[in-house]
Amino acid sequence: MINTYGNKDDFPIFNKRVNGKRIIYLDSTATTQKPRQVLDAIIGYYEGSNANVHRSVYKLADEATEVYERSRKNIGDFIGSRENEIVFTRNTTESLNLLSYTVGESLKKGDRILITSMEHHSNILPWMRLEERGVILDYVGLDEMGHLDLEDLKSKLKRETRIVSVAHQSNVLGTINPIEEIGKIAKDNGSIFIVDAAQSVPHMPFRIREEYDFVAFSGHKMLGPMGIGVLYGKYNLLEEMPPFNRGGEMIKDVDFHNAIFEDPPIKFEAGTPNVEGAVGLSAAVDYLKNIGMEEVRRHERYLTSITLKSLDGMKNVKYYGPRDPDERGGVIAFNVKDTTNLKKDLEGRNIKVDRLYHSHDIATFLDDRNVYVRSGHHCAEPLMRTLNITGTARASFYVYNGDDDVEAFISSLSEI
Ligand SMILES: Cc1ncc(COP(=O)(O)O)c(C=O)c1O
Numbered sequence: 001m002i003n004t005y006g007n008k009d010d011f012p013i014f015n016k017r018v019n020g021k022r023i024i025y026l027d028s029t030a031t032t033q034k035p036r037q038v039l040d041a042i043i044g045y046y047e048g049s050n051a052n053v054h055r056s057v058y059k060l061a062d063e064a065t066e067v068y069e070r071s072r073k074n075i076g077d078f079i080g081s082r083e084n085e086i087v088f089t090r091n092t093t094e095s096l097n098l099l100s101y102t103v104g105e106s107l108k109k110g111d112r113i114l115i116t117s118m119e120h121h122s123n124i125l126p127w128m129r130l131e132e133r134g135v136i137l138d139y140v141g142l143d144e145m146g147h148l149d150l151e152d153l154k155s156k157l158k159r160e161t162r163i164v165s166v167a168h169q170s171n172v173l174g175t176i177n178p179i180e181e182i183g184k185i186a187k188d189n190g191s192i193f194i195v196d197a198a199q200s201v202p203h204m205p206f207r208i209r210e211e212y213d214f215v216a217f218s219g220h221k222m223l224g225p226m227g228i229g230v231l232y233g234k235y236n237l238l239e240e241m242p243p244f245n246r247g248g249e250m251i252k253d254v255d256f257h258n259a260i261f262e263d264p265p266i267k268f269e270a271g272t273p274n275v276e277g278a279v280g281l282s283a284a285v286d287y288l289k290n291i292g293m294e295e296v297r298r299h300e301r302y303l304t305s306i307t308l309k310s311l312d313g314m315k316n317v318k319y320y321g322p323r324d325p326d327e328r329g330g331v332i333a334f335n336v337k338d339t340t341n342l343k344k345d346l347e348g349r350n351i352k353v354d355r356l357y358h359s360h361d362i363a364t365f366l367d368d369r370n371v372y373v374r375s376g377h378h379c380a381e382p383l384m385r386t387l388n389i390t391g392t393a394r395a396s397f398y399v400y401n402g403d404d405d406v407e408a409f410i411s412s413l414s415e416i
Pocket of ligand 1: 029030092093120167169170196198199218
């Protein structure tokens with residue numbers, strides 16, 4: 001159970017004071033803070049088990065390998081995957097690039113990839129790369145409330161659509177997409193289905209399903225350290241794919257001109273891996289399991305619903321995405337109208353001109369009150385173009401946020 005003030009006691013950063021006051025951290029969509037348990041696990045690894053993995057026969061190296069592989073199993077269990085289907089990467093971005101440079105390499109001129117207008121750049125640019133060789137990139141449109149238009153999805157799904165890749169939860173609109181249904185539609189079409197789960201695995205119960213061929217997420221967005229990410233892949237697909245990077249430890253045998261590669265997942269982990277990252281992410285998974293992902297979702301839904309209710313009462317604030325907290329996660333992108341903006345008309349009279357404050361100005365105003373929100377395009381410029389805006393401010397929640405943070409945010413915002 002998370003109390004209504006959030007689990008701040010476990011997070012040393014909340015002891016920090018800026019200008020003598022506590023910080024109100026509302027940017028967990030960008031990255032999350034780390035609990036003492038994760039920091040201790042990383043220090044514990046270096047103090048007790050550190051050696052390079054998968055290569056030496058002495059006891060300490062064995063122990064390091066065991067700790068690394070145990071972490072892989074724990075993280076796999078968390079999403080209902082076998083451990084040999086979990087590839088460690090640096091982050092979601094690298095997981096999706098890995099797919100572009102392996103699965104994507106088999107695409108030919110005229111093949112199609114279907115993504116959506118609400119994707120993060122890391123689920124756009126790796127696919128855009130393939131347009132240079134004549135692959136066609138299609139985008140599913142949105143309705144006015146920021147839901148995916150499933151009719152548009154069906155109409156854009158062609159025989160040539162080889163890959164469908166969709167964010168489970170938008171990092172801007174908060175929309176939770178029906179990925180089970182989309183996955184089924186994609187699989188019925190014979191397409192490879194990829195889930196960008198960067199904003200869902202950290203925030204809600206998530207289990208691998210038959211329809212999901214690949215799933216990408218980042219450790220740092222779920223209480224783990226930076227520099228560790230995950231690519232889940234169906235084993236038979238991982239087996240067929242060529243390696244992404246080549247080098248140490250990903251081979252069975254090498255002569256002067258040929259190599260036989262290791263089995264997955266090691267085939268995709270060339271060089272010394274981020275063992276401390278795996279250990280830290282595994283500790284983060286334990287922390288989240290201890291709370292329970294249903295509870296994480298319940299808490300974020302609660303914070304979202306009280307925040308939206310307050311924003312509904314603020315006439316100069318416009319927020320984006322679904323109104324119903326059941327349809328969205330704990331991320332709220334918003335703009336503030338400058339109602340004082342006057343301009344002279346031709347007769348020299350003052351008229352009000354509707355204008356939005358720049359999102360950086362909103363974030364700076366809130367920063368002066370120790371309320372930390374993100375601003376800008378959130379690495380989703382095609383979505384900004386769809387919404388016909390240049391950016392938004394964005395508040396997002398996690399397990400350590402509570403009523404106190406929402407109150408501080410709303411009262412600071414109402415001073416604008
Ligand atoms: C939906 C989504 N996908 C991908 C990413 C990229 O994550 P990372 O920077 O950890 O690679 C983000 C980051 O905000 C995201 O929100």
